[in-house]
Amino acid sequence: MMRFLLLFSRQGRLRLQKWFTPMMDREKKKIIRDMTTMVLSRQPRTCNFMQWKDLKIIYKRYASLYFCLAIESQENELLALEVIHRYVELLDKYFGNVCELDIIFNFEKAYFILDEFLMGGEIQETSKQIVNRSIDASDMLQETLEEYMSKPAF
Amino acid sequence: MSMSPSVPLQEMIRAIRSARTQCEERGVIQRECAAIRAQFRQADNGGRSHNLAKLLYVHMLGYPAHFGQMECVRMIASSRYSEKRVGYLGAMMLLDEKQDASLLITNSIKNDLSHSNQYVQSLALCTLACMGSAEMCRDLAPEIDRLLRASNSYIKKKAALCAVHIVRKVHELGELFAPAARSLLSEKNHGVLHGAVVLITELCERSSESLERFRKTVPDLVQIMKGLVISGYSPEHDVAGISDPFLQVRLLRLLRILGRNNETASDAMNDLLAQVATNTDSTKTVGNAVLYETVLTVLDIKSESGLRVLAVNILGRFLLNNDRNIRYIAMTSLQKIVGTDHNAVQRHRGTIVDCLKDQDASVKRRALDLSLALVSASNIRSMMKELLLFLSSCPPELRSQAANGIFTAAERYAPSKRWHIDTILHVLITAGGDVRDETVPNLIQLITNTSELHCYTVHKLYRALLSDISQQSLVQVACWCIGEYGDLLLRGDCQEVEPMQVCEDDVLDALETVLQSHMSSTATRGFALTATMKLSTRITDNVDRIRSIVSIYGSCIDLELQQRAVEYNALFKKYDHMRYAKKDSTHFCCCGVILFCSVNSFAFNVILGFMLLLTITFVSAPTAPTVTVYEKDGVTLTIVCEKQSDSAMTVTLTGFNSSDCDVSSFTLQAAVPKSVQLHMKAPSGDSLPAGGAAKVTQVVLLNNPNKVRLQNRQMLFIYLVCRGSTVQETVQVDSFPGL
Numbered sequence: 067m068m069r070f071l072l073l074f075s076r077q078g079r080l081r082l083q084k085w086f087t088p089m090m091d092r093e094k095k096k097i098i099r100d101m102t103t104m105v106l107s108r109q110p111r112t113c114n115f116m117q118w119k120d121l122k123i124i125y126k127r128y129a130s131l132y133f134c135l136a137i138e139s140q141e142n143e144l145l146a147l148e149v150i151h152r153y154v155e156l157l158d159k160y161f162g163n164v165c166e167l168d169i170i171f172n173f174e175k176a177y178f179i180l181d182e183f184l185m186g187g188e189i190q191e192t193s194k195q196i197v198n199r200s201i202d203a204s205d206m207l208q209e210t211l212e213e214y215m216s217k218p219a220f
Numbered sequence: 221m222s223m224s225p226s227v228p229l230q231e232m233i234r235a236i237r238s239a240r241t242q243c244e245e246r247g248v249i250q251r252e253c254a255a256i257r258a259q260f261r262q263a264d265n266g267g268r269s270h271n272l273a274k275l276l277y278v279h280m281l282g283y284p285a286h287f288g289q290m291e292c293v294r295m296i297a298s299s300r301y302s303e304k305r306v307g308y309l310g311a312m313m314l315l316d317e318k319q320d321a322s323l324l325i326t327n328s329i330k331n332d333l334s335h336s337n338q339y340v341q342s343l344a345l346c347t348l349a350c351m352g353s354a355e356m357c358r359d360l361a362p363e364i365d366r367l368l369r370a371s372n373s374y375i376k377k378k379a380a381l382c383a384v385h386i387v388r389k390v391h392e393l394g395e396l397f398a399p400a401a402r403s404l405l406s407e408k409n410h411g412v413l414h415g416a417v418v419l420i421t422e423l424c425e426r427s428s429e430s431l432e433r434f435r436k437t438v439p440d441l442v443q444i445m446k447g448l449v450i451s452g453y454s455p456e457h458d459v460a461g462i463s464d465p466f467l468q469v470r471l472l473r474l475l476r477i478l479g480r481n482n483e484t485a486s487d488a489m490n491d492l493l494a495q496v497a498t499n500t501d502s503t504k505t506v507g508n509a510v511l512y513e514t515v516l517t518v519l520d521i522k523s524e525s526g527l528r529v530l531a532v533n534i535l536g537r538f539l540l541n542n543d544r545n546i547r548y549i550a551m552t553s554l555q556k557i558v559g560t561d562h563n564a565v566q567r568h569r570g571t572i573v574d575c576l577k578d579q580d581a582s583v584k585r586r587a588l589d590l591s592l593a594l595v596s597a598s599n600i601r602s603m604m605k606e607l608l609l610f611l612s613s614c615p616p617e618l619r620s621q622a623a624n625g626i627f628t629a630a631e632r633y634a635p636s637k638r639w640h641i642d643t644i645l646h647v648l649i650t651a652g653g654d655v656r657d658e659t660v661p662n663l664i665q666l667i668t669n670t671s672e673l674h675c676y677t678v679h680k681l682y683r684a685l686l687s688d689i690s691q692q693s694l695v696q697v698a699c700w701c702i703g704e705y706g707d708l709l710l711r712g713d714c715q716e717v718e719p720m721q722v723c724e725d726d727v728l729d730a731l732e733t734v735l736q737s738h739m740s741s742t743a744t745r746g747f748a749l750t751a752t753m754k755l756s757t758r759i760t761d762n763v764d765r766i767r768s769i770v771s772i773y774g775s776c777i778d779l780e781l782q783q784r785a786v787e788y789n790a791l792f793k794k795y796d797h798m799r800y801a802k803k804d805s806t807h808f809c810c811c812g813v814i815l816f817c818s819v820n821s822f823a824f825n826v827i828l829g830f831m832l833l834l835t836i837t838f839v840s841a842p843t844a845p846t847v848t849v850y851e852k853d854g855v856t857l858t859i860v861c862e863k864q865s866d867s868a869m870t871v872t873l874t875g876f877n878s879s880d881c882d883v884s885s886f887t888l889q890a891a892v893p894k895s896v897q898l899h900m901k902a903p904s905g906d907s908l909p910a911g912g913a914a915k916v917t918q919v920v921l922l923n924n925p926n927k928v929r930l931q932n933r934q935m936l937f938i939y940l941v942c943r944g945s946t947v948q949e950t951v952q953v954d955s956f957p958g959l
Contacts, residue, residue: 080280088316088351095282112580113544142516143549144509145469148459170237171230173280174273177309186349186385188418190377191411192466193456200374204339208302 067187068149069121069136070097071180073169076130078102081169082176086187101134115143126150130166149189156183159198178204229273236281249278260291268295269306276306276313289314289321296328301340304332308343317353326356333363338374341367345378349385357386361393368400373409380404380415384422394423398430405440410457410464413444417470424477435478438488445471445492449499460504472496472513479521486522493518497530508538508546512553519557532557532564539571544580551575551586558593569594573603576610585618592625600633604643612650619654623647627659637670638716641677645694649684652691660696667701675714678705682722685730690739696747699734702727703751707758724762727755732769742778749773749781753788767792846874854879855908868923875916877908897923 073082080098089097104116105125116123118136124146125134133150137143154164156179161168169176182197182204184190191197232252239245252274259271272291279285292314295307315322325347332344345367348360364386367379383401387394397419404416420437423430448463448471457464475493479486496514501507511534518531538550551572558565565572572594575587588610595603604626611622626647634640644663647655667677681698689695702709709722734740734748749770756766770792773785850857856876863869903918 080282083280086350088318090316090318109581111544113548113582115545115548115582140473142469142473142509142513144505144512144545145466147545148465148506148509171233173277174306174309178305181309181346185346185378185381188381188384189414189466190381192414192464193410195456196411200339200342204305204342207337207339208305 067138068141068146068184069138069187071136071153071184072098072101072132072134073176074098074102074105074132074134075166076106076132078106081131081166082173082180084177084180084184086184101136105132105134114147122146124150128154131169149184152194153180153183155194156197159194160201229270229277232274233277236277249281249283253278253283257287260288268298269300269303272306272310276310279313285314289319293321293324293328296325296332301337304340304343308347311347312350315351317351317356322351322353323355326359329356330360330363333360333367338372341375342378345375345382349378349382352382352385352389354389357389357393361386361390361396365396365400368397368404373407373412376404376407377409377411377415380412380419384415384419387419387422387426391426394426394430398423398433402434402437405437405444410467414467414470417441417467417474421470421474421477424474431478435482435485438475438478438485441471441475441478442489442492445475445496449492449496459506461501462504462506462510465506465510468496468510469513472510472517476517476520479517479523481522483522489517489521490523490527493523494527494530497527497534502537505543505545508541508543512538512549515553519553519561528561529564532561532568536568536571539568539575544578544583547575547578548580548583548586551583551590555586555590555593558590562594565590566594566596569599573606576606576614581615581617584615585621588614588618588622588625592629595629595633597633600629600635601639604630608643608646608650611647619651623651623655627655638673638676641666641670641673642680645680645684648691648694648697649688652694655693660693663693663697664700667697668704674705675708675711676716677701678709679714679717679720682709682727682730683717683720685734689734689737692741692744695734695740695744699731699744699747699751702731703747703754706751706755710759724755724759725765727759728752728762728765728769731755735769735773742780745778745781746784749784749788753791756792864921867925868921871920871922873918873920875908876912877910878912880910882907882910897925899923 068086070086071082071084072080074080080102083094083098085094100118101123104118104123108116108125114124114126116125120139121136122139122141122143123134123136124143125132126147127133133154135146135150137146157164157169157176160175160179161172179197179201182191182200191200235252236245236248239248256271256275259267268291272288272295275285275288275291279288288310292307292310295303296311298304298307311322311325315325329344329348332340333348335341335344345364348356348364352360361383364379364382367375368383371379380401383397387397401416401419401423404412404419407413407416420434424434445468448468451463454463457467459465462468475489479489493514497511497518500510500514502511515531515534518527523531532554535550535553538546539554541547541550554565554568554572569591572587572590575583576591578584578587591603591607591610595607607622607626607629611619611626614622627644630640630643634643644659644666648659648663667674670677678701681694681701684694685698685702706727708714709727710724712721713719731748731752735745735752740748752766752769756763759766767789770785770788773781774789776782776785846858846860848856848858854877856878858874858876860872860874861869862872899921901919901921903916905914905916908914908916
């Protein structure tokens with residue numbers, strides 16, 4: 067399974083953090099520090115895989131953002147690169163030529179999209195179109211408020 | 221109480237980002253958090269989701285946000301979808317299963333799982349799969365099972381992954397989901413299929429009964445996979461010409477688990493694997509991802525040999541790929557099979573060795589691991605050339621591994637002793653600072669045992685010392701060698717090296733340079749001082765110089781060196797008149813016997829080097845009593861001297877260990893001045909187990925043909941080198957009875 071996904075800028079500012087196993091806040095902060103240090107100090111033209119403790123770290127840079135995905139040792143690294151790429155494509159489709167600012171100002175949307183693509187550390191939906199359609203439908207639902215709600219709160 | 225109107229999320233983000241300093245940012249955030257807190261306390265004002273979202277943003281910047289936890293609980297229970305959405309997101313970010321607040325949302329999740337709207341159900345499922353505690357999982361498992369069976373594919377695929385999470389948390393619940401998982405394999409929807417395959421994989425990894433049961437699905441899995449591989453273009457799932465690579469990889473992984481250790485299952489998937497391996501387009505990463513998974517599966521199941529060769533060849537092709545990611549994973553895979561499919565991997569040795577020169581540090585590291593694993597008796601010479609070349613230019617973080625790997629390989633496959641010594645010297649010269657501590661005593665042992673090369677070795681080491689005294693291990697060995705075989709060095713002639721006239725002053729210059737250099741560690745200085753001292757028994761013209769060097773160190777700041785120098789000085793003073801007595805006389809002659817033994821203690825992880833400076837006298841005696849010459853921390857060394865003739869004597873050394881810790885690699889060495897011949901017989905062993913379970917004995921034959929009578933007084937010097945620190949002991953034995 068995947069253990070965590072981090073998005074951060076070239077200055078090391080965190081833009082998104084998704085944790086697929088329960089962890090203390092202190093641990094999360096340490097991991098974020100370790101990952102940003104490790105990834106940002108990588109030379110250009112080196113491979114996108116690193117070993118960190120018992121996990122494999124797959125990272126890729128898209129424009130000004132680094133995508134950093136940690137997977138367990140039995141997972142397929144090349145596929146992990148495809149997972150990152152798929153997420154970028156989904157963001158791109160949603161925001162239209164996505165850039166870091168979109169993710170900063172609409173971070174909750176970035177999470178919603180992620181939550182339609184991955185779940186519990188596994189891939190949830192392999193079709194781009196279905197993910198996009200689900201997000202659009204959810205957004206529509208949000209705008210139409212109570213009409214769809216049949217159950218009272220408590 | 222009137223509060224300032226809440227600032228929409230994006231305005232707040234803008235405000236935070238425009239702060240010019242950390243301090244300013246903190247100020248903005250404090251104000252915002254105060255406002256958010258106040259808003260939480262207020263009644264519903266339609267802006268609740270904005271407030272929580274703001275808090276989540278602040279949390280992501282690293283600021284505390286725990287006061288938002290209860291708000292998440294409230295929002296999740298709301299009837300508004302927008303609030304539920306942010307509430308669940310907040311729960312996933314701020315709550316974890318360890319907190320009490322997470323229990324409070326169990327009821328909401330339960331309700332939302334059976335909500336009439338699938339997007340609400342989806343929120344609940346997602347949150348459960350993300351942070352469901354074991355109790356929540358137990359509580360909600362039946363509901364998840366129901367959803368696995370009777371819902372639309374949108375919900376089914378999420379329920380499947382929820383089930384995966386539940387099984388991970390509460391293993392026994394796997395039983396519950398097995399039937400549903402089985403029937404999901406007949407679904408057409410890829411999302412559901414993928415979830416089903418992940419769930420079945422999880423079940424099989426956790427229970428052998430499940431594994432047995434699901435093996436029966438192999439034909440179905442093969443069919444599904446075939447459908448993906450040979451199907452036409454499917455726009456919904458196509459990635460660069462591969463139809464749903466994510467599903468293909470998961471299917472291959474499940475097949476791997478089912479085919480492992482099972483001939484029948486492996487047979488059933490053989491053709492499919494061959495087909496995937498041959499037909500998958502390898503021009504893009506995504507195709508290579510599928511090929512990679514295929515190779516891993518082939519190599520892990522009981523596949524037929526033709527298929528295995530095909531798989532290894534794919535890895536070989538990967539090694540030549542321009543994409544360094546592909547080269548990297550090829551090497552990690554080859555590393556895994558280098559033990560089982562050694563010959564197949566050997567065929568690609570050339571390419572692997574070339575990867576030692578790759579720009580990428582990760583690829584280099586893998587190439588090193590693999591190259592070391594591929595060294596054999598038949599390729600040792602050519603491989604060592606490459607490895608030594610690598611060592612001279614490799615990144616610093618790999619030097620230690622490379623040096624130690626080279627030593628191991630050299631030890632195993634050295635075609636000749638001289639090659640072995642040359643190789644070790646080469647490594648010490650190139651990377652002496654990165655080798656393990658045992659290297660020095662091990663090399664000393666090797667040199668000692670290679671008596672035919674003593675002359676060659678001391679000449680080479682002397683020259684190495686002249687050019688560079690910064691590598692401590694090299695300098696230590698060189699000093700030891702010079703002290704031991706200095707006479708061979710001074711003699712000048714040695715066939716295998718260029719002739720070089722070395723005079724006593726040159727040698728002492730070299731040792732003094734080491735002593736005085738700021739680069740030399742304490743241990744190294746110890747070696748140099750000892751070597752200088754040893755030379756006093758081998759040279760004739762410069763004893764005064766040696767005395768002055770030694771006496772200088774008598775006032776050295778370093779305690780160990782000072783102590784050693786003082787003892788050596790004393791030796792000089794006591795036996796000065798004997799030192800110069802070369803011709804037979806009725807007076808005394810000092811026979812300096814220097815014993816060097818190394819002790820390796822398991823429990824303390826300590827390497828002790830003893831240096832005993834024994835002076836033994838030849839005096840006839842009727843009986844030969846045992847004398848304890850060293851006793852510390854439970855380890856004892858005793859000697860028994862027996863005169864064999866008026867010029868020959870045997871000394872039996874016995875080591876004994878009564879401490880609680882085992883002592884291993886206990887070895888003794890000796891050196892004597894020119895006039896006395898010494899022959900050390902093989903020791904009985906090299907380990908001293910704790911509690912005195914066994915002893916080590918070694919016999920030393922001394923022959924004094926010049927028949928000079930020796931004095932009846934002796935001194936004992938013990939030199940201990942502990943790993944990381946030098947310990948020196950001096951024991952004075954006033955009499956040596958029996959002699």
